[in-house]
Amino acid sequence: MLHRPQSTAEALDLLAMEGATIIAGGTDIFPAHVDRPPPKRLVDISRIPGLRGIRREGRALRIGAATTWTDIARADLPSAFDMLRQGAREIGAVQIQNRATIGGNLCNASPAADGVPPLLALDAQVELVSPRGARVLALDEFLIGNRRTARASNEIMTAILLRDDFVTARSTFRKLGARRHLVISIVMVAALLDIDSNNHVQTARIAVGAASAVARRLDGLEQRLVGARADNAIGDIVSTEDFGSLSPIDDLRATAAYRREAAAELVRRALVELTSARHE
Numbered sequence: 001m002l003h004r005p006q007s008t009a010e011a012l013d014l015l016a017m018e019g020a021t022i023i024a025g026g027t028d029i030f031p032a033h034v035d036r037p038p039p040k041r042l043v044d045i046s047r048i049p050g051l052r053g054i055r056r057e058g059r060a061l062r063i064g065a066a067t068t069w070t071d072i073a074r075a076d077l078p079s080a081f082d083m084l085r086q087g088a089r090e091i092g093a094v095q096i097q098n099r100a101t102i103g104g105n106l107c108n109a110s111p112a113a114d115g116v117p118p119l120l121a122l123d124a125q126v127e128l129v130s131p132r133g134a135r136v137l138a139l140d141e142f143l144i145g146n147r148r149t150a151r152a153s154n155e156i157m158t159a160i161l162l163r164d165d166f167v168t169a170r171s172t173f174r175k176l177g178a179r180r181h182l183v184i185s186i187v188m189v190a191a192l193l194d195i196d197s198n199n200h201v202q203t204a205r206i207a208v209g210a211a212s213a214v215a216r217r218l219d220g221l222e223q224r225l226v227g228a229r230a231d232n233a234i235g236d237i238v239s240t241e242d243f244g245s246l247s248p249i250d251d252l253r254a255t256a257a258y259r260r261e262a263a264a265e266l267v268r269r270a271l272v273e274l275t276s277a278r279h280e
Helices: 008-015 069-074 079-088 094-099 102-108 116-121 219-225 232-237 256-278
Strands: 020-023 041-044 054-057 060-064 125-130 133-138 143-145 156-163 170-176 187-195 201-209
Touching: 008 020, 008 041, 008 125, 008 156, 069 079, 069 094, 069 102, 079 116, 079 170, 079 187, 102 116, 102 156, 116 170, 116 187, 116 201, 170 256, 187 256, 201 219, 201 256, 219 232, 232 256
Parallel strands: 020 041
Antiparallel strands: 054 060, 060 156, 125 133, 125 156, 170 187, 187 201
């Protein structure tokens, strides 16, 4: 049975019923049930006012959880958010981007979710609503494992919250797959650099996905990059030790060793790209 509530309160009431499952775009739920019965009740939140779209709230951006990846790819956002828009264009085909939502991508919690590294690098928070009220979690607290999140069974994700703290920062997203599009990532990288007027890095954010059960920030590398000269030699700062927190696996797409090496190379290329862009 399909329900289309018109408010978050109505959706929460429906979610409390036996066998109820939240959907938005449905691009993860339906493929997962292709060979077995679907959930007894599907609660489609995609038409709830306020859950779709991007709006500014002071120094922050609020992205409704039912906002599609097409919406994000086309959004007029500052250059610090380029990596999020680029990642949006890598999620499946255009038809998938038109249906799939940012909230669904996060709640599905795939290790290879293209939207996660950019959001981690932007220090994203998620807003969850239940009958008890709303709570906000940092994204790295919300994602706790492969297909596992901290969302309670009676909660609905309503928004992703991002601070717009970078006036001059640039960012980029790089993905390695067996082909350019329509492929699950072997590894992916989101990187942001804020470079001062003296051409030194004042802020660095780097996240790697598809190389652990949950995408990871490279905190040690971020700290070492601060103060570094923003030129073509910046990639030399990257070392193999920076990827020690990752736990890549061997699978049909790549070996763990290849993933680790590829992650390091993608990070180097992303950093050089960002420093080169400043001088164009």
